[in-house]
Amino acid sequence: MVLGARTYCGGVAIAFVKGHGTENDFVVLPDPDGDLELTEGRVRALCDRQRGLGADGVLRVVRAKALADAPAGIDGDAWFMDYRNADGSVAEMCGNGVRVFARYLRDAGLVDGPEVQVWSRAGVRPATVHTNGTVTVDMGQARVLGQSTTTVNEVTHTGLGVDVGNPHLVSVVDSVAALDLSTQPGFDRDFFPRGVNLEFIEVLGPTEIRMRVHERGVGETRSCGTGTVAAAVAALAVRYLTTGAVTVHIPGGTVEITVAEDTCTLTGPAEFVAEGTLTESWWNTYA
Numbered sequence: 013m014v015l016g017a018r019t020y021c022g023g024v025a026i027a028f029v030k031g032h033g034t035e036n037d038f039v040v041l042p043d044p045d046g047d048l049e050l051t052e053g054r055v056r057a058l059c060d061r062q063r064g065l066g067a068d069g070v071l072r073v074v075r076a077k078a079l080a081d082a083p084a085g086i087d088g089d090a091w092f093m094d095y096r097n098a099d100g101s102v103a104e105m106c107g108n109g110v111r112v113f114a115r116y117l118r119d120a121g122l123v124d125g126p127e128v129q130v131w132s133r134a135g136v137r138p139a140t141v142h143t144n145g146t147v148t149v150d151m152g153q154a155r156v157l158g159q160s161t162t163t164v165n166e167v168t169h170t171g172l173g174v175d176v177g178n179p180h181l182v183s184v185v186d187s188v189a190a191l192d193l194s195t196q197p198g199f200d201r202d203f204f205p206r207g208v209n210l211e212f213i214e215v216l217g218p219t220e221i222r223m224r225v226h227e228r229g230v231g232e233t234r235s236c237g238t239g240t241v242a243a244a245v246a247a248l249a250v251r252y253l254t255t256g257a258v259t260v261h262i263p264g265g266t267v268e269i270t271v272a273e274d275t276c277t278l279t280g281p282a283e284f285v286a287e288g289t290l291t292e293s294w295w296n297t298y299a
């Protein structure tokens with residue numbers, strides 16, 4: 013497992029690792045000292061599936077002291093997941109990303125033991141890397157925002173807004189397969205001024221749902237970890253419950269969610285596909 017690079021000016025190539033959590037895929041960029049100039053243009057190019065490595069997002073592995081916008085009071089040596097969406101935008105949190113990030117820290121020998129503290133712009137997300145390769149993340153408290161609407165294929169759905177550190181709107185539909193999510197669904201920009209991740213769920217049973225998602229800053233993805241937590245909250249709300257366990261089937265696999273009054277957990281796989289180095293010419297092409 014690569015540990016990362018300093019900078020090209022030092023003549024050292026920039027290392028990457030490619031991984032995914034239920035097929036929500038990421039480029040992991042080890043950059044402990046914050047040397048890389050990770051511009052929006054480079055993120056878009058990295059995530060482009062023709063001119064780059066291809067991914068839904070980038071996880072920069074950086075120590076908090078190397079970040080300009082690290083939360084106040086955080087230990088400078090804490091590991092921070094600097095998450096970027098494929099369109100180059102910065103998001104507060106990425107649930108599938110935390111699973112991949114935590115497993116990377118363990119496999120790269122940057123942390124000892126199965127318990128990993130992953131910091132994000134939404135706060136710290138403790139994770140446990142299990143011996144079978146799955147990871148359980150403490151996702152913090154999910155906060156219900158109220159009802160809002162989304163329009164897909166000229167049909168308007170009323171959904172439940174849920175804040176999981178990032179914004180979500182979850183709508184219950186008869187069939188997720190019937191939805192065309194190839195373009196941005198409509199949503200209320202007054203209710204969600206910073207954009208929103210849009211989940212659509214089909215209830216399969218009291219504790220089981222199927223979900224598809226159109227992610228803010230990406231488009232339709234095979235999975236969205238924070239979205240599965242929001243979906244579980246909405247599925248429980250359908251039964252007038254605020255706590256419980258829900259199995260969520262997404263196109264990229266299955267995750268297990270627990271919802272309690274004060275916090276939620278997300279358990280699912282984290283896989284690594286490849287590791288390597290970016291060519292200097294490629295890196296210098298995109299600024």
Ligand SMILES: N[C@H](CCC[C@H](N)C(=O)O)C(=O)O
Pocket residue numbers: 036069097102103104105106107108109178179209227228229230235236237238239
């Ligand atoms: N697109 C999301 C961030 C990534 C969330 C998703 N990939 C996850 O696993 O939670 C947003 O802009 O809030």
